[in-house]
């Protein structure tokens with residue numbers, strides 16, 4: 001296996017945990033939820049209440065951020081592609097596309113709809 005192959009360039013997602021998104025595709029289309037985790041390496045995100053799958057676990061097993069105290073079948077939110085969601089703008093309350101802009105010398109996301117810079121409720125950097 002080649003070891004000196006250049007690493008795939010890291011894609012930065014414009015989403016961070018705590019953001020509200022609208023699901024635009026898939027079985028949960030139309031649902032709104034909060035981003036719980038982002039997986040930038042695979043371009044995936046986990047949204048609360050969206051893409052619920054069942055996992056069979058043994059007691060004490062820990063996988064994918066969920067830890068089972070009791071064994072059995074548990075519901076969990078599975079990661080899905082970030083391209084299936086749209087960010088919901090807090091200023092105009094609409095799902096929106098974002099562009100990259102500047103606001104007060106900082107790089108920010110700007111709503112295409114109302115032009116307002118998108119302020120994160122929780123101060124987490126996009127990962």
Ligand SMILES: [Zn+2]
Nearest residue numbers: 089092111114
């Ligand atoms: Zn807006």
